[in-house]
Amino acid sequence: MNAIKDTLLMGPGPSNVRDSVANALTLPTIGHLDPRFIVIMDEVKAMLRSVFRTTNDLTIPISGTGSAGMEACFVNLIEPGDSVLVLENGVFGVRMADVAERLGAQVDVEEFEWGTPVVVDRAAKAIASKPYKIVAVVHAETSTGVRNSVEELAPLVVESGALYLVDAVTSLGGLPVDVDGWQADAVYSGTQKCLSCPPGLAPVTFSDRAREVLAARSRKVPNWYLDLSLLTSYWEGAKRSYHHTAPINMIYGLHQALSDLLDEGLQVSHDRHQEAHEYLVDQLKNLGLELFVDPAYRLPMLNAVTVPGGVDEAEIRQRLLSDHAIEIGAGLGPLAGKIWRIGLMGHTARRENVDRLVTALGALL
């Protein structure tokens, strides 16, 4: 592994990790039921509540990457035959539908053009069209760089009586996430985006209403590993009991990353992401590069940039990585070959990193 050198991670995640977080990963491993570890778990839960802006008791990191968070939210709430509506405008909406279908749900997908947001009027009609158990949407579509108006959709979902399931993988820490304000019922994220922790954990939060649905299931969750009713026996209460062995050192890293974020302040972090984004857009303009997404719903932390005609997009990415130690991302699905995805996530979202990328891009184009 000697070939591993510092790389500026400006793709769709993972993002760069602060030294404080890297150092936390190497703290001595202790037992998963060690009283000192229980304290760390409780602090992680408390900090996650602050970052998610929620008072939900059930707010924990799942022992898997972001997609395990998605899986956890759906598998705990769905029983076969349940109706689910996915408001889809990118890869992660498609994935939600796939996850839910595999669990035996009746899934309706309301599709919106990739690169544009979920249109609230049309979503409202879909939400009202029948009684859904779950309405699901992605806050920050990492595949396209689009921000969906989770806050405008919220009252529509709440009024419909459905559970509101939100993907906050890429938004958490970089954009306001307001779980209680949205009255969201199940929200998941990942550590390797705007939290600037290596990939490996998926913070999730469940509302009391979602917990009641979980408690009232007619059959067991068909996934022992992700069954929240079992996980709570380890993560909650005065007496903790073994479920699975928690990924101790990764949780040290998350603890440090959350501390760093809250020390900086959520609003300061959001502003930093926005400023780095605006600076990037300006600098790219000087290179003649345009963003793929309309300013009204652009994400700050994931910038979809239109590949200019005649440019071999893959070669540019490869040379950025090999010659300049900078990673940016490719387009996915119908956007493959058409866009680059430039991440400004967490610790990476700083002006000096934008400068370094733009200089390198300028030399290559």
Place this chain on the structure above:
Amino acid sequence: MNAIKDTLLMGPGPSNVRDSVANALTLPTIGHLDPRFIVIMDEVKAMLRSVFRTTNDLTIPISGTGSAGMEACFVNLIEPGDSVLVLENGVFGVRMADVAERLGAQVDVEEFEWGTPVVVDRAAKAIASKPYKIVAVVHAETSTGVRNSVEELAPLVVESGALYLVDAVTSLGGLPVDVDGWQADAVYSGTQKCLSCPPGLAPVTFSDRAREVLAARSRKVPNWYLDLSLLTSYWEGAKRSYHHTAPINMIYGLHQALSDLLDEGLQVSHDRHQEAHEYLVDQLKNLGLELFVDPAYRLPMLNAVTVPGGVDEAEIRQRLLSDHAIEIGAGLGPLAGKIWRIGLMGHTARRENVDRLVTALGALL
């Protein structure tokens, strides 16, 4: 997290981590599709094949802890209504049955007394009693300290036509695991036992026969995150495509842990575990302590020790941890209060650690 100090981990896992592995965790995070990371993935697969003693192509670490490996093996092979036989003599056999039942399998459990092994004659009758799709057994029952004769059961399962599913969480690296010799079809392990890597990954290996069963499924795997037919698009082939974001830094740690183990040599590691175990048994005898399990099927890496009458077992464990920075484990289920579980796993399995524990135990008893 300032309270985290070096602790001698002599419980049921996690075990102590070598400095080399701790240092590997802090290597710079790079992208999950970075060509340098693909090389590391390929090296991890190759080293896992050596450690599992298999030529199985599909040999990868699952992005979750050991129980996610169990979940992955069952969820990829089971379709609703499939018949599964679990040969059960401890917590992890019980867990296997629970996992399989949640997936809609018809599960038969052949129970054996906790603290004793699966009896081959009785297992043979159960295996032959009807055509099972899967027969599952735990190699090293961490809950009791018993070694099951996976090798003697192997021809019976093979002859029956069932898939042979083996839990090697606690055995891998500390006892001979011979996946190809056993003709085992699905085997999983964890990183935090005899591999001496922090918890967070679950190495699994699937035989070609198991892959054929997976490929011939009539419905999709009801777990997107653990679907091996999707994971292989990321872990195999000339062109890798994104599935989920791999836990990059944990995989650095596993890479280093496997390198260290293979540098030492599998046989040398097995011998070291056995020697540390025999030394522990001798030293405990001097304190008047006896092992709960018969020598014929004792595990070297997990020593179930009978708590002497009149001793408050929980207090001893707590004082070992608080006063001597040594963790040992409690009994589970029917063995709670009756045994201590003393681990000698991976880097921990050394004579000086036994001395430290025995001195501390002697002072407390």
